[in-house]
Amino acid sequence: MLDKSEFTYIGKLAKPHGVSGETAIRLIPEVAESEFDPTFIFLYIDNGLVPFRVSEFRYKGEDVLLVKLPLLKTEKEIRKLMNTDIYISPQEVSVPSASTNNINAFNGFKAIDINEGELGIIDSIQDISGNPLFIINGKKGELLIPVAEEFIVNIDEEKKTIELDIPEGLLDLNEE
Incomplete structure (x- = not known):
């Protein structure tokens, strides 16, 4: 069985799109700016990941990916799976690097x-x-810290750490 922790969650199956058999996937904000090259997408059905081959895909706006899945041909088949979680192999998604722009x-x-x-x-x-x-x-x-470029000292994407230089007194504002 495929372990979903080894895959990247990208969003939900939204609805059928048009008459040519396309399916809309609503992307989550964290991956909306990513670039995809999917051979397969994985739908989370009955507590397991089910692979669906992607024959075609294209973007519709920033947060919608349109895919053609040979196994889902009819509107009725697609509607049965609406709101199903979608995962993708991490090798098939290019997530933009961490920056204050993202x-x-x-x-x-x-x-x-x-x-x-x-x-x-x-x-x-x-x-x-x-x-x-x-x-x-x-x-x-819970701490609330402004996202300010002047507070950021270092970003280590490999270690997933962000080093901050928070002005004196700002952390005290978070205390009750």
Whole structure:
């Protein structure tokens, strides 16, 4: 049986598209800017990954991938699988590197302050009126740290760490 932890979650099967047998996949934000070259996609059906060969694919906007799957030909077959989780082999997706232009790429990174040490893991990014915040869960509970280029000292994509120089007093604002 295929282990889904070895695959990359990319989104959900959305709906049939057009009359030529295409299926729309709604991509999650973390992979929407990625480049795909799928030979197979894997649908999570009955607690297991089921491979479906991709005969054609194309993009429709930033967050929708249209695929032709020879095994799913009719609208009825596709509709039965709507909202099914979709996975892809990690070798068939090129995720953009972590940068402040793609802050969602930092999800799962360990945040380390150069003065305070390890803060925790970045759970998500909350964008409040164009002022994004790292949501970090760690020893001190949930921390909200502004995503600011001047706070970032180093990014190690291999180790999945981001080193920060957080201004004095900012961490104190997170304490109750």
